[in-house]
Amino acid sequence: MAKPCRRPFSEAATAHEKPSGVTVMRRNRVLFGLALLALAAALAGVVWTAFLRPIDVTVVRTERNVPIQVFGLGTVEARVLSRVGFEMPGTLTELHADSGDRVAKGTLLAHLDSREQAAKAAQARAALKQAESSIRQSSAALERADATARQKEQINKRRQQLVASGGVSTEVAEDAQAAVDIAQADLSQARSTVEVARANREQAEALLLLEETRLSKHALYAPYDAIVVARNLELGSMLTAGEQLFTLVDPTSVWVLAYVDESKAGQLKVGQPAEVMLRSMADQRFAGEVARIDIESDRVNEERRVYVRCVRCPTEIHLGEQAEVLIDVDALAEARLVPQAAVLDRKGSEGVIWTVEDGRLARRLVSLGQTTLDGRMVITGGLTPEARIVAKVESGFRVGRPVSVKDGEAP
Template identity: 45%
Template structure:
């Protein structure tokens, strides 16, 4: 019986980043400048690159001129309204005098009718002028929207960092004509670095979220980086029969190299007390059951037992089927047979 035995599962994988982006421009043009290179840290909103934008700048200037013209048109229509209001007021005053004179027969009925007609015409002119204000306001709104659109397209000629990141790769150089959507940089968020480990399906069943793990990198084999299981893939590799496990590092290395090979040991349990037998000493092991030789009262006998966890040094935990007082033969030798008398010697005996 052994005490406090850690049961760990081994996985081999690579260093990855959960947030990694291949970014580019939303429009196409020739690259005018590139401000950063591979390995550099960038902050959110920082300018990374820019495109030649002379044509788009001209479109923006044209849109600004259209807005200025729309503003002038709106001012003119408002002035026309003021003029129409003044004409209407003058017509109404003149009409009032003529209608009073017509009542005293001082002027002809025809003159009175013409005066009333002038009022109606002036009122119609005012309505037209007021309508032209609405038309001018709509034209101004349309011109301003067109200006915002052209300004947005001009802004698309500048590539900015979407978040605090590290430049993984620069895919093009200045002068290259890029199309919309072509990747210019690959970025990663250094705060989302984790290890993607591939674990044999036969051993992955006891892995759960939150379990502690240890990671060793190929470039730093002398260091151990603690981590935690944060994601378990719900789809296994159908060819290699492996499950994908993601481990977030509690303490990450100072320099990250994506794709670097990493070894992971995940602690799935700690056995407070356990009888362990090397897998090589088990016959007919199917992943759960098998047969082992035991010594009882000085004689050999083979018994069927049930196994639990498997340690990283290829030993199996016996959880059921072991007779009381029996000693397991941990080192297989030739000539073992049922009922043969033997003498048990501890592995650490001289």
């Protein structure tokens, strides 16, 4: 009996493991399907992350009692500042004040050598006395001439009567009339002498006033209650007329000259309350008020010059010290504020902001008003009461996308 033919074991195994064409096609289809499922899942994840997943947002609250302030930077100045000196040239012989001193009105600050001018004043005083003596002398002469004229007039009347009756000659009557004419001329001359004497006295009085005025200008007095800011010369110095010796300020006139951006200066008014912060006292604030707003602005820096008077200032002042001012221009009882960074496509008083409405993002064109000191803008129109304002714009914002408002962030 013949034995069956057997294949080697290795060949049989190889023939058994080799897949058919149908099997390969089925396996490729399965792998392709799995790849499509993975891609779809990835796309779904991307869509979910980018468009459907709720995004966390921060919304602002409605605030109450919102102050609207304007910031200004400037320096400490004084409205009343005087650079004083002598009107007369001379040598300094007395100094009674120095930098930092407080002096009352009328206090003697300095004196020039006045001996020469004092002598001139004494000479003018003597001339006045001489003129007054001349008046008395000429007045006495006038009285004498007047009496003589009256006497001659009476004699002339009697002789004119006698010449008519033949009691005296015509020659005697003519002599009496001539004596009257001479007496009248003397009287007129005496009157002129008195007028000249009076004019001389007026001239002497004017000269005395001039010399005494010049003498008084050798002394320098404080024109008001002041603080001496600077003293420029020392004893023995030679001064020319008008040379500055002291710089004085009225401490009650100290204020801050602040420069305010023109875009923020529209609501400024005289009398508005303000706060002053000095660089040397950064931890303190001093009450003040707007005292003056210059009509002319700085053309280069586009800033308005505003003067803030300090109501309660420190006793020690330093002119030129840097100072900051905060001016209260308005106060809002209630306001909805949005940070400037969250306002898009701003055009004038309008801009676009993101809001949360019915749990989803929306874009709204709103009207914008005043700006707070920290850069937030007041929304004056364009929103419903239910709309909540997004405080910070994040990547991934899309209109209609659901949001998740953080706890405690909602108004």
